[in-house]
Amino acid sequence: MPPGKSASAAARPEPRRRIVFLGLRGIPNVQGGVEKHVEMLAGELTACGWDVEVIGRSRYLPHLASGSWNGIRIFPLWAPRKMALEAIVHTFLGVWFAALRRPDILHIHAVGPALFVPLARLLGLRVVVTHHGYDYERQKWGGFARRVLKLGEYFGMRLSHGRIAVSSQVARAMVERYAAPVTYVPNGVSVARPAAKTGILAEFALQPKRYVLLAARFVPEKRQTDLIKAFAKCGDPGFSLVLAGGAEFETPYSREVRALAKSVPGVVLTGFQTGDRLAELFVNAALFVLPSSHEGMPIALLEAMASGLPVLASDIAANKELGLPADDYFPLGDVDALATAMAAKMAHPPSEEQARARMREVEQAYSWASVAQKTLQVYRGLLAR
Numbered sequence: 001m002p003p004g005k006s007a008s009a010a011a012r013p014e015p016r017r018r019i020v021f022l023g024l025r026g027i028p029n030v031q032g033g034v035e036k037h038v039e040m041l042a043g044e045l046t047a048c049g050w051d052v053e054v055i056g057r058s059r060y061l062p063h064l065a066s067g068s069w070n071g072i073r074i075f076p077l078w079a080p081r082k083m084a085l086e087a088i089v090h091t092f093l094g095v096w097f098a099a100l101r102r103p104d105i106l107h108i109h110a111v112g113p114a115l116f117v118p119l120a121r122l123l124g125l126r127v128v129v130t131h132h133g134y135d136y137e138r139q140k141w142g143g144f145a146r147r148v149l150k151l152g153e154y155f156g157m158r159l160s161h162g163r164i165a166v167s168s169q170v171a172r173a174m175v176e177r178y179a180a181p182v183t184y185v186p187n188g189v190s191v192a193r194p195a196a197k198t199g200i201l202a203e204f205a206l207q208p209k210r211y212v213l214l215a216a217r218f219v220p221e222k223r224q225t226d227l228i229k230a231f232a233k234c235g236d237p238g239f240s241l242v243l244a245g246g247a248e249f250e251t252p253y254s255r256e257v258r259a260l261a262k263s264v265p266g267v268v269l270t271g272f273q274t275g276d277r278l279a280e281l282f283v284n285a286a287l288f289v290l291p292s293s294h295e296g297m298p299i300a301l302l303e304a305m306a307s308g309l310p311v312l313a314s315d316i317a318a319n320k321e322l323g324l325p326a327d328d329y330f331p332l333g334d335v336d337a338l339a340t341a342m343a344a345k346m347a348h349p350p351s352e353e354q355a356r357a358r359m360r361e362v363e364q365a366y367s368w369a370s371v372a373q374k375t376l377q378v379y380r381g382l383l384a385r
Helices: 033-047 083-101 113-122 141-161 168-178 222-233 252-263 275-283 297-305 333-349 353-363 368-383
Strands: 019-022 049-055 071-077 105-109 129-130 162-165 210-213 239-242 267-269 287-290 311-314
Touching: 019 033, 019 083, 033 049, 033 071, 033 297, 049 083, 049 239, 071 083, 071 222, 083 113, 083 162, 105 113, 105 368, 113 129, 113 141, 129 141, 129 168, 129 368, 141 168, 162 168, 210 222, 210 275, 210 297, 222 239, 222 252, 222 275, 222 333, 239 275, 239 333, 252 297, 287 297, 287 333, 297 311, 311 333
Parallel strands: 019 049, 019 105, 049 071, 105 129, 129 162, 210 239, 210 287, 239 267, 287 311
Antiparallel strands: none
């Protein structure tokens, strides 16, 4: 025991700390990878004795009956309903709101919101930034928006007190680019088996193990159009293609997806699904496909694997980081190769033992409890300075 410290002082419990999350649409059950990440992480941190607050965008939280959910305080703030302005205006307002709340740590998610790290520091806040991927590579952004996002990355990696990346490749790249320490903390996975049948299969006339599934927002980098075209080439009338997701903003791409889906027999659009309804879609799918051109670390792919599903993913770096067998990947944008791989997967489903083995492997490697503990190490190191 250090000199001058009593036994009671040495045994004193760690003080209760408060964290504010910013840079997301909101929780719970809001579409998006960052939103899922924060929802699960916030729950784990609450269980660890932290006071957790989330600043969300009011239009995504219309059904929030009170200011809290599962012990997490949620603050809906206004943001303009314009794709180019929504996140940036909301984060600017959110930093000022966080300054009024005076948390021990403000945790900003994604490189766009990290644009306001300098403001947060000027307001005396301790800031942690999580890099969820190269958002400036998303197809929807023009030249000016890409430059703004790269500036956000620069501010987040150079000026924040603590830095996290959900991909080891991104973490290495940030260390090389900005000469600042970055902690690799992967996304986690937690798949709730549906407690009972929800009726979603009957609602969309789906048969168990007779459909291919993709759960993702309708944005160009998810490449739903590639998947629809590949499904059409498979030509198997016994299977359906289920696209679970939607678009926050109606865009030329989302209209293209809907039009193409309407023209191909067997394509089913369920809209955004969550909870037991989404879990039932996962559990009963024959195959999960992720044809995207951009990912940070693909939570939906992890969830599919944790559900025991065979999977196909584009061969981008973020997907290959999961280290799947070679036949679980296909060349990005190659519709013919995707169609061939889909047909082979559907013709040769895995055994029950193979499915259970994959479920165990994923759940052990990517638990949200371990994500929370690694994140807490970053927080504690910052607070100890």
